[in-house]
Structure formats: C-alpha cells, structure tokens
Amino acid sequence: MNANVKRTIEEAVLPPLVALVVALIVGDLLILAYGQAPSAVWRLLVDGTWGNAYGFGQVLYKATTLTCTGLAVAMSLRAGLFNIGAEGQLAAGGFGAGVAGLALPAGTPAFLAVPICVMAAMLCGGLVGAVPGALRAKFGAHEVIVTIMLNFIVLALLNYFVSAKLHVPETLHTPEVHAGAMPRLSNLIGAFHGSAANWTIVIVALAAVAAWWFLFKTRAGYELRAVGLQPDAAEYAGVKVGITWRNALIVSGALAGLGGINFVLGYKGYYEDGFTGGAGFLGIAVALVGRNHPLGVVLAALFFATLSQGGLAINAMVPKQIVEALQGIVIIAVATSVPEVRRILRNAVSKSGGQN
Amino acid sequence: MRRILTVVGVLLAVHIALLFVRPSGAAVPPTGAGLNVGVVFDLGGRGDKSFNDGAYVGAMRAAEKLGAHVRFVEPGEGSDREAGLRLLAAEGMDLVIGVGFIFTDDLTELAKEYPNVAFAGVDYAVSIDKDGKVVQPPKNMAALKFREEQGSFLVGAIAALVGNSKKMGFVGGMDSPLIHKFEAGYRAGVKAVCADCAVIAQYAGVTPEAFRNPGRGKELALSQYQQGVNVIYHASGSTGLGVFEAARTLNKYGIGVDADQYKEAPGRVLTSMVKRVDNAVYDVISRVKDKSFTGGIYNFGLAEDGVGYVYDANNKALISDAVRARIEALKADIVAGRIAVPSSR
Numbered sequence: 001m002n003a004n005v006k007r008t009i010e011e012a013v014l015p016p017l018v019a020l021v022v023a024l025i026v027g028d029l030l031i032l033a034y035g036q037a038p039s040a041v042w043r044l045l046v047d048g049t050w051g052n053a054y055g056f057g058q059v060l061y062k063a064t065t066l067t068c069t070g071l072a073v074a075m076s077l078r079a080g081l082f083n084i085g086a087e088g089q090l091a092a093g094g095f096g097a098g099v100a101g102l103a104l105p106a107g108t109p110a111f112l113a114v115p116i117c118v119m120a121a122m123l124c125g126g127l128v129g130a131v132p133g134a135l136r137a138k139f140g141a142h143e144v145i146v147t148i149m150l151n152f153i154v155l156a157l158l159n160y161f162v163s164a165k166l167h168v169p170e171t172l173h174t175p176e177v178h179a180g181a182m183p184r185l186s187n188l189i190g191a192f193h194g195s196a197a198n199w200t201i202v203i204v205a206l207a208a209v210a211a212w213w214f215l216f217k218t219r220a221g222y223e224l225r226a227v228g229l230q231p232d233a234a235e236y237a238g239v240k241v242g243i244t245w246r247n248a249l250i251v252s253g254a255l256a257g258l259g260g261i262n263f264v265l266g267y268k269g270y271y272e273d274g275f276t277g278g279a280g281f282l283g284i285a286v287a288l289v290g291r292n293h294p295l296g297v298v299l300a301a302l303f304f305a306t307l308s309q310g311g312l313a314i315n316a317m318v319p320k321q322i323v324e325a326l327q328g329i330v331i332i333a334v335a336t337s338v339p340e341v342r343r344i345l346r347n348a349v350s351k352s353g354g355q356n
Numbered sequence: 357m358r359r360i361l362t363v364v365g366v367l368l369a370v371h372i373a374l375l376f377v378r379p380s381g382a383a384v385p386p387t388g389a390g391l392n393v394g395v396v397f398d399l400g401g402r403g404d405k406s407f408n409d410g411a412y413v414g415a416m417r418a419a420e421k422l423g424a425h426v427r428f429v430e431p432g433e434g435s436d437r438e439a440g441l442r443l444l445a446a447e448g449m450d451l452v453i454g455v456g457f458i459f460t461d462d463l464t465e466l467a468k469e470y471p472n473v474a475f476a477g478v479d480y481a482v483s484i485d486k487d488g489k490v491v492q493p494p495k496n497m498a499a500l501k502f503r504e505e506q507g508s509f510l511v512g513a514i515a516a517l518v519g520n521s522k523k524m525g526f527v528g529g530m531d532s533p534l535i536h537k538f539e540a541g542y543r544a545g546v547k548a549v550c551a552d553c554a555v556i557a558q559y560a561g562v563t564p565e566a567f568r569n570p571g572r573g574k575e576l577a578l579s580q581y582q583q584g585v586n587v588i589y590h591a592s593g594s595t596g597l598g599v600f601e602a603a604r605t606l607n608k609y610g611i612g613v614d615a616d617q618y619k620e621a622p623g624r625v626l627t628s629m630v631k632r633v634d635n636a637v638y639d640v641i642s643r644v645k646d647k648s649f650t651g652g653i654y655n656f657g658l659a660e661d662g663v664g665y666v667y668d669a670n671n672k673a674l675i676s677d678a679v680r681a682r683i684e685a686l687k688a689d690i691v692a693g694r695i696a697v698p699s700s701r
Contacts, residue, residue, distance in 0.1 A: 014360050021367040028374035037378040048443075058439055156565070163563045169533070170481035172458065172564070194442055194469075196435050267435060268461075273564070277433025312429060312439055320430045 012291045016300075019289070019333030026329050030322050041314050048313020049306045055313065057185060057195025061262065062279075062305035063298075064201045065090070068259025069283025070290055070297040071211050072125075072252045076143075077292045078215060079248035080228035085132065085147030086256040087280025088154035089125040093257025094264040095158050096124030098271030101177025101264070102166075108179035117180035117265055118203065118258065125257015126250045128154055133249030137242035143249065151280075162273045173272035182266040198266030205298075207258055212294040214251075224248055256280060285331040391424040391451075391645050394444030395637075396431060398456030406593075406614045410633030411455045411478060417634065418641040438462040445470045451644045453637060457481045467497040467651075474649050476500055476640045478633055482653055495651045498643075500636045502656045505541030505699045506690055507629040507663030508589070511611050512545025513686055514627055514665065515587040516553050517679045519609070524555045525580040525588030527599050529567040531559040533700065538591035538613070538629075540698045548686065548695070556580050560595045573598025581608045587626055589613070600624060609674075616666045626674055628666045635661050659691045 028038040049055045069086040076083035100120035104113050132146035166174040182199045186192040215221040226234040227244045235241045263275045286304055290296030304327065311323030395415050397408045418424045427449070429440035437459055444452045445466055450473070454463045457479040467475040473496065480499035483491045493499050515524050524546050528535040543555045558576045560566035573595035577588050581602060588603065589611040590596035596613065600621035603610040610621060612628030636656045643649040656662020665683070667675060675683075689695040 010360070014364070018360065018364055018367070021364060021371060024371045025367060025374065028371060028377075032374070032377055032379060035379050039375040039378075042375070054442075054446075058435075061435065156563075159563050159565065163530070170457065170483070171460070196438070263434065272434060275434040277436075279433065308432060308436075309439070311432060312436055312443060315429045315440075316427050320432060324432075 012293070012296065015337035016289050016291070016296075016334055019330050019337065020303075022333045023326050023329045027322065027326050030325060031318055034318050034322065036317050041317050044314045044317065045306075045310035049310045053189075053191035054193065054195050055309060057192040057197040058309045059302065059305045060185070060201055061196040061198070061267065062308050063301040064197075064204050064262045064266075065259045065279045066282060066286050066301035066304055067204050067208060067298050068262070069256050069280050070286030070301050071208060071294060072129075072256035072259075073283045073287035074290065074292040074294070074297050075211065075215075075224075075255060076248055076252040077287055078228045079224045079245060080231060081136070081143045081245060081248060081252075083129070083132070083147050083249060083252045083256075084144055084284065085128065085150050085154075085253070085280075086283040087276055087278070088147075088151040089128045089253040089256035090259045090276045090280045090283075091158055092128045092154055092260070093121035093125035093254075094260025094275060095161070095271050096257065097121040097180070097261045097264045098174055098177060099166075101180040101269075102174065104177075104179040106178040110180070113179035114182065114265075117177070118261055121257045121261045121264075122254040123257070125260070126254035129249045129251075129253015129256070130246070133246035133253075136249065137246040143245075159273050162271065166271075167273075172274065173268070173270045176269045177265065180265050181269045182261070184266070196267040198262070200262040200266040203261070204258065207255065208294045208298055211255065215294070220247075256283065282327070285327065285334075289330065289334045391422065391641070392427070392447075392449045393418065393424045393641055393644070394427045394429065394441075394447075394449040394452045396429045396437065396440040396444065396452070396454050396459070398431075398458060402428075402430065407478060407631065407633045408455055410615070410631070411453065411637045414634035414637030415453070415641065417638050418645075422642055422645050424641055424645065438466070441466050441475075445473050445475075449473060451476065451641060451649075453478065453640070454480075455633075463497060464494060467494040471496055474498070474644050474651075476637075478636065490653070493651055493653065497651045498640055498649070499653045500640060500656065501653060502631050502633075502636070502662050503658070503697070503699070504591075504629070504631060504663060505537050505544075505697045506657045507631070507665060508538045508541030508591070509545035509548070509690065509695075509697045510658075510665045510683055510687060511589055511627055511629045512542035512555075513549045513683055514545075514675065514679065515542075515589060515609075515611060516546045516550040517682060518626060518675060519585075519587040521584055521586045522550070522553050523580075523583060523585045524553060525577070525585035526555055526557040527573055527576050527580070527588055527590040527592055527596065528557065528559040529561075529592035529595050530564055531562050531566070535559070535591050536701045537699045538589075540701050542589050544697055545686075549682065556583060556585060560592055567593030567595055569595045570598035570601065574602045577602035577610070578606070581606050587611065589629070591629075596620075612666075616668075618666065618670045622670070625671065627671055630664050630666060632656065632662050632664065657690075658687055 031038045031041050049059050072086045097117045100117045132143045135141040135146050136143045185197040223239045227241050231241045264271050286300045290300035311320050415426045419426045431437050431440050453476045455478045459477050460481045463475050463477045476498040478500050485491050539557050546553050546555055560569050560572045577599040587609045588599050590599045591613045600610045603624040604621045609626040611626050614631050616628045618625045
C-alpha cells in the first residue's frame with residue numbers, strides 16, 4: 001500500500017470508524033437497558049431513513065443544513081479557530097434570506113430572486129462571523145468565548161425582530177416570502193413526496209466543492225491552513241495572521257448562514273423563530289467526525305442526519321434521548337481521537353496559563 | 357495500523373453478538389387492529405408539567421379505558437414536527453394529535469393531504485381571513501381550544517373574596533392576545549364580586565423569553581405586593597416561579613396556571629387555574645372511537661370541564677365554605693350563559 005494512502009486511512013478514516021462502532025455498542029446496551037431488542041430497533045432506524053424515498057429525502061434535507069454548519073466549523077478549525085457560533089450564524093442567515101424574500105416584489109424571476117436571497121443569507125451569517133473575527137484580529141479576544149456569547153445575542157435579537165415586528169399573529173414565524181422560494185425535489189422525483197428535500201442541496205453541494213477548492217487549491221486557502229497549523233511560522237513566512245483569522249471567521253459565518261436557506265426558502269417559505277434546533281451546534285460534531293475535510297463533512301452530515309431522522313422512526317420503541325446519547329458518544333469518541341482537537345485544547349490550556 | 361484494525365474487529369464482533377440479544381418483553385410498536393392514536397409533542401416534550409404532560413395523561417387514560425393503541429413522537433427540531441405527524445398519518449393511524457399551537461400550519465397541511473385520517477390540534481390557532489371571518493379548519497381536523505378566560509374569571513373572584521385588599525395583582529408572560537385572555541377573565545372575575553377593586557396587571561416582556569424569566573417575575577410580584585396587593589395570579593410559564601418565590605418571602609399568595617402548582621410554594625398557592633388538556637385529548641379520542649368525530653373548532657370551557665380551579669385538601673383551609681359556595685354559583689352562572697366572560701381587553 002502506498003504510504004500516503006496508508007497515512008490517510010490511519011489518520012482520517014479509522015478514528016471515526018472506531019467511534020462509530022463504539023457508539024453502536026453503547027447504543028446496543030442502551031436499547032437493551034430499555035428492554036428492546038437492538039436488532040429490531042436498528043432495522044426500524046434503517047427502514048425509516050434509507051429504506052424508503054420519503055425517509056431518504058428527509059435525511060438529505062437534514063444533511064443539507066448540517067453540511068453548511070459542518071463546513072463552517074471545519075473552515076474555522078482549519079485556521080486553528082473554534083467557531084461555536086454556527087447556531088447564531090445559521091439563524092441569522094435564515095433570517096436574512098427570509099427578509100430578502102419578503103422585501104422582493106412578488107413575481108421576481110427566480111434567477112434574480114434566488115441569488116439575492118442566497119447572498120443575503122451569506123451576508124448575514126458572515127456579518128455575525130465578522131464580529132469574533134475582528135475582535136480576534138484586533139484585540140486577540142478568544143473566539144470561543146465571543147462566538148458562544150454571540151449566539152445568545154443574535155438569537156435574542158432575531159427573536160425580538162420576529163415577535164415584535166414581523167410575525168403573523170398567533171405564530172412564531174414571518175409571512176411567506178414573495179420571491180426566492182426553492183422548489184422541492186419531489187417536483188422532479190415524485191417518490192420524495194412530502195419530504196422537505198429541496199434544491200438547496202445543489203447549492204450546498206456546490207458550496208462544499210468550492211470550500212474544498214478554496215482550502216486546497218488557492219493561495220488564500222493554503223495560507224489559512226498554514227496559519228491553522230502554526231501561526232508563528234506562518235507569520236514569519238509573511239502571512240498576515242490576524243487578517244487570515246478574521247477572513248476565516250467571516251467565510252465560516254457565511255457558510256453557516258447559507259444553511260439557513262434550506263429551511264427558510266426550501267422548506268417552509270418563511271423564517272420561524274427557533275428553526276435551527278441545534279443544527280449549528282451539531283455542525284461542530286459534523287466537522288470533527290468529517291475531519292475538517294469537505295468530503296468528510298458531507299459524509300458526516302449524512303450520518304448525523306440519518307441519526308436524527310432515524311430517531312423519529314424508532315421513537316415508537318425507545319425514547320429519543322437514546323439517539324441524543326448516541327450522538328454524544330460519537331462526538332466524544334471522535335473528539336478524543338482527532339489530533340486537531342487535542343492540539344487546540346492544548347493551546348487553549350497553555351494560553352490560559354494552565355501549564356503551571 | 358494493525359492494532360487499531362484488531363480493535364475495530366473485536367468491537368464489531370461485540371456489536372454483532374449484542375444484536376442477537378432479545379430481551380423478553382421486547383415489543384413491536386402497537387399498531388394493527390383497534391383504535392390507533394398518534395401524539396406528537398411540542399419541542400418542550402414530556403416532563404413540562406404543563407400541556408405536553410397533560411396530553412400524555414389524556415392519551416394514556418384513553419389507552420386504559422378505551423383500549424386505544426397510543427404512540428408518541430417527540431420531535432427534535434422544527435422540521436420534525438411535520439415529519440412526526442406524517443410518519444403517524446402514513447402508518448394509518450385513526451387519529452393524529454399535535455400538541456401546541458406551533459403545529460397549526462403542519463396539521464392543516466397534512467389534514468388536507470390525508471382526508472381519511474382524523475387530526476386534532478391542542479391550542480390550534482384559528483386564523484381569521486381578510487373579512488374578519490373565522491377560517492374553519494379542514495373537515496377532518498379538530499381544533500381543541502380552551503376558554504382560559506372562564507377559569508381565570510373564577511380565580512379572579514377567589515382572589516377578590518380571599519385577598520383582603522382592594523388591589524389584586526396579575527403577572528403575564530409575553531404581552532400578547534393569548535395572555536390578554538387570562539387577564540380579561542381575571543379582571544372580570546374580580547369586578548364581579550368586588551366592584552370597587554382594582555387590578556394591577558403587568559407583563560414580563562414582549563418576547564417568548566418572557567415566559568422563562570423567574571427573576572423578572574419575582575421583581576414584578578414584589579413591587580405589586582409592596583403596593584398592597586395580597587394575591588397575584590400569574591399566566592407566565594416559569595416566570596411565575598418568581599411570583600411564588602416573592603409570595604413565599606412576603607407571606608402573600610399566588611395563583612397558579614395551567615396545572616396545579618401547589619407544590620411550587622406549599623401554603624402560599626391559593627389555587628390554580630387548570631387547563632384540562634388531558635380531558636380534551638381524551639374527549640377527542642373517545643369521539644373517534646365511537647365514530648362521532650367531526651372536524652371543526654371545539655371550545656373547552658367550564659361546561660366541558662376543559663378549564664377549572666383547584667379546590668382540594670391542600671388549599672381547603674385557605675378557601676372558606678362561603679367563598680367556595682359563591683364561586684360554584686358563579687361557575688353555574690357562566691355554564692348557564694348568565695355571565696358572559698370577555699376574552700380580550
């Protein structure tokens with residue numbers, strides 16, 4: 001076997017695989033503890049997700065959002081930063097898309113409306129990402145703290161705009177967008193009927209390819225990775241570390257914001273308070289399991305989407321907390337085996353003076 | 357690399373071994389013959405001590421008394437609401453229930469798509485069209501609504517009769533039409549037994565956060581008690597826990613909402629305005645069972661035992677027999693239509 005391939009498998013494929021099998025075993029034990037047969041529950045999970053077109057459509061839908069938040073976190077991790085603000089950025093992106101869709105006159109042709117709404121989503125997410133980016137570049141404020149806290153601020157602000165200004169009475173959502181709504185995949189493939197999967201998936205797939213191209217084929221991407229691996233060395237080599245960090249967090253926020261169009265333009269056609277439902281936080285897990293590689297992120301997003309949709313299917317036999325526990329176990333198992341995380345944790349500890 | 361592959365192999369073997377374990381009593385989901393009912397909870401889910409738990413209790417009672425097979429789905433995020441309903445409808449449930457006003461759009465859509473399945477929505481938000489007319493839900497869709505103002509009227513009367521003050525307190529959560537309903541009923545109840553009494557009404561905020569702010573609740577309650585109020589009725593979710601906290605500190609009284617909240621501050625909770633989601637859910641299941649189900653708007657008020665007030669061994673000592681008799685008379689008047697309780701300010 002080629003040494004390079006061997007290393008890739010050893011470092012990138014095996015840790016998630018071990019994590020997955022460990023999670024399966026813990027899942028078996030939890031299901032047994034609940035008094036059900038693991039084989040029956042797993043079968044129900046597969047039947048309810050990849051086993052039928054509707055379930056598969058739902059998996060695709062959920063994976064679309066998770067791919068965006070996963071790419072967002074991966075982009076920041078590649079620059080050596082931990083963006084925990086994808087939840088707020090996702091919500092801001094959805095809000096931006098919703099407001100843009102409302103502001104456009106009805107009947108705006110799709111080839112104009114869709115790009116405008118998508119830009120609005122990425123702009124809003126990027127703006128939220130720019131705050132920790134600028135603070136990090138200018139004042140060295142730790143992005144973990146800033147992004148976590150910013151989540152609360154953004155979600156509260158959006159909540160205020162929706163519930164005080166924009167909502168349809170007796171609901172938590174805005175009116176439907178006038179333009180920019182994305183058709184569902186079921187229009188093309190009838191079997192998907194009823195599932196929320198929509199054309200956003202194409203845009204997001206392009207975004208994943210673009211992220212890969214940016215990271216591995218452009219100079220800016222190379223600099224970003226260099227800063228992530230060793231900021232001091234990168235600076236010595238002439239890379240402007242602060243600016244790279246700021247830009248990484250802006251791009252990260254824009255990617256998370258892009259995920260907002262999946263629900264807002266693709267599924268419901270309006271912004272609803274609380275639509276994110278933790279997809280931003282789950283993006284951290286997606287990035288870790290996907291080893292910060294766009295292809296890995298897509299696969300990990302499909303995996304977590306399967307767990308999420310499967311959790312509904314097996315809800316008849318076991319409580320949904322079992323699926324949540326499984327997610328947690330996968331995350332812990334992967335996090336302890338991924339070198340990037342270990343390095344970032346070590347850096348964080350030494351920065352805070354933990355070495356004494 | 358070989359070592360890690362061995363680990364994977366061993367772990368896989370353990371997993372496969374576990375797949376063969378079949379605990380006794382492992383059951384397939386109960387579907388098939390008989391009455392099948394599916395319930396999708398709101399994101400808060402089970403254990404909220406409010407309407408989700410109420411729906412659970414009602415459905416379990418139906419399982420016991422009517423022999424219904426009940427399945428529950430607990431959604432995790434926004435799109436799971438529709439997915440949960442769809443899952444149940446596609447499985448051929450006889451009745452699918454969504455718990456919480458947030459299900460309104462999803463239920464309406466699915467009811468149109470599955471005309472042969474009965475749907476019900478707890479707190480379903482009935483919309484009003486441009487001409488001010490009520491938009492009827494689809495034919496196979498029952499909107500289960502509660503006349504909270506009637507229950508609030510009775511606790512208002514209790515507050516005025518027991519409160520020993522000319523000022524009554526009210527703490528609302530989010531300043532919105534839904535909560536104004538509670539305030540309006542409460543005011544009317546106070547006035548009905550004490551014409552020169554005044555109600556001090558305050559709201560914790562204008563966002564849904566206002567339902568989760570005990571600190572603000574305590575602040576508002578303390579200032580009201582300081583102004584000479586002895587009893588405060590809250591309709592504010594967990595913000596109300598702050599009201600009870602204040603009542604405990606100053607030895608005043610609070611009135612609970614939705615469920616019996618006596619345990620939040622034993623001895624300081626005068627009564628609670630209870631919303632019997634369990635009764636409404638049981639009622640709609642029994643209608644499907646005896647084939648008398650029809651779509652439309654169902655209002656659960658005092659007459660239907662959909663709302664009420666708590667009077668039991670815990671608070672007997674606080675409410676004298678004379679007061680109790682007066683309240684029961686008012687209740688009879690409302691049920692008979694002799695008193696019309698306003699539902700908006």
